[in-house]
Amino acid sequence: MLACWPAGVVGRAAAGTIRGRVEVKTPIVAEAERPDVGALGMSSIREPLDRRRSVVYLETAPRAAFDAREEPHARMDQRNETFVPHVLAIVAGTTVDFPNDDRTYHNVFSLSKAKSFDLGRYATGKSKSVRFDHPGIVRVFCDIHSHMSAFILVFAHRYFAVTDDEGRYRLENVPPGSYTLTVWNETIRGDAPKRVVTIPEGGGDVDADFTIR
């Protein structure tokens, strides 16, 4: 899904911007926690999980998108028994730090095909890192707290964006050409919404909105 390859001819024409809004109709709910009947007390109350966060990306990307750059770093915190951010989009080759900001152990792991890892248990204030080399969707969990989960989307190119609190996104410096624009959201079941967008030779802004029900 996220593996991409060059498409179209990229010249020295002015680049454009693809922008828009992704509206997710799914309600915001707290992250579901398994009924822990063996516990002697209540668990702490956590922030509601915002499942509206989406990732908009080009299915096919211009050749320039694959140019080598310095190794990027990203961060996914473990805070109040929640991964923050819940959705992280990175380019292949990124190293993600997983600091533990809680006063309890966490054990970050993933069994995903794109990246399988297990960081073991480590204490508050400590951090461990994972480098993601292959495009794909990596589901991240905590081995101790089954309600903790997150998504890391690894792209082969840099034309992707995570929506903000209002669902807005912006893909900048897109060379002229026609592209298939796709949305990923964890609530989508079935085919992901897609649109073909064209950046004219002279550049400029192109609007593309999506609605996910």
Next chain:
Amino acid sequence: MRGFRAVAAGVLWLSAVRPTLAQTLPQGPAEFAGGAVTVSGSVSVSFGSHDELAFFNYTDYEHNALRLVRIAVAGTWRIAPRLAVLTELRSEDGEQVVPYALYLRVRPFAHVPFDVQAGRIPPVFGAFARRSYRIDDNPLIGYPLAYQYLTSIRPDAIPGSADDLLLMRARGWRASYPVGSEDAQPGVPLVSAYRWDTGIEGNFASDRYDAAASVTTGTLSSPRTRDDNSRPQVAARIGWKPAFGLVIGASASHGEFLNGALEDRYRDVLGDHSYGQTAFGFDGEYSRDHWIVRTEWINSRWTLPRLGVPLIQQPLTATSAYVEGRYRVSPRWYVAARADTLTFSRVRGDRVFAGVPTTWDAPVKRLELGAGVYLQRNLTLRVSVQPNWRDGGRVRHRTFTSAQLAYWF
């Protein structure tokens, strides 16, 4: 060897069907009523060698812990932010559905981490019985001896003499005594992990300390839904977390063990004495990186009536200890082991064992070695080899090979 081959064949078959299962099984709990009701479930299928000769792994529901199909559904209904009802319904080996847990949880003060639970509640004593409810938190298939192995004593039937007791050595799976119930029935473990008691408990937890106490109708070895002797059990545990990853706990409990019908029937002989179970326990856990090491020590003492000669002079004690560890070799694979022992105090008979002081039940040692693979995050396949040694009984040594497929959502 035939059992081992069967387990190996099962493992291969399950490995082959994994991709199909992984595409279709739910990943997490289901929510209803806007998130107020959460429902999760678990299924575990354990298969391995038979145990009808030695009964090393029989539970108080007369099921073999290594050959068990268990289906469980758990639910939480959050009536208010600090008020919830929790339940877990279970069926083992296709038998009737039983509410293993059903209780109300209240946090009286918003900013004080103190909770009260009432109903069929998790035990405060020890550590394993609460952990065993989570299908993914037992690294092996078998249970520790203290929580599963059936000793020869019963709450509804008692030996008339030390000889009666010694005759039942290693017969915990089906013990019978001349006083009380005339049926041959299973004895009790030190602590039952397969049934929970009914009552009320309070728990205070902070970052470094926690303390819990409960008042329930049954005892550790014989939890009950309804009180049968009008005398409650009191249990408590304190826990300390001196360092990250390290938990140390100490527990104690005391409750009336003999059932009321037996006491009433033999009131003239038994008098108004208390015939109870008193237990002490220590538990510890240390985890770091890819390691978890856990240990527990439990000492249980049952006071039985001294009815006939040769007398059972002292309370009967049983002591059990285990150490278990799990090491995650890779994201998918782990290995685990548990070493376990169960010993008993001595009594002196007359005709039985020729008057030589002998342990009132046959001591048992158990080793369980296992490995597991996460087929997906919530679908685990485990295999284990479990040799058992018993100092008495018809079968003194048996090794079981078993496999378990466990799924939860």
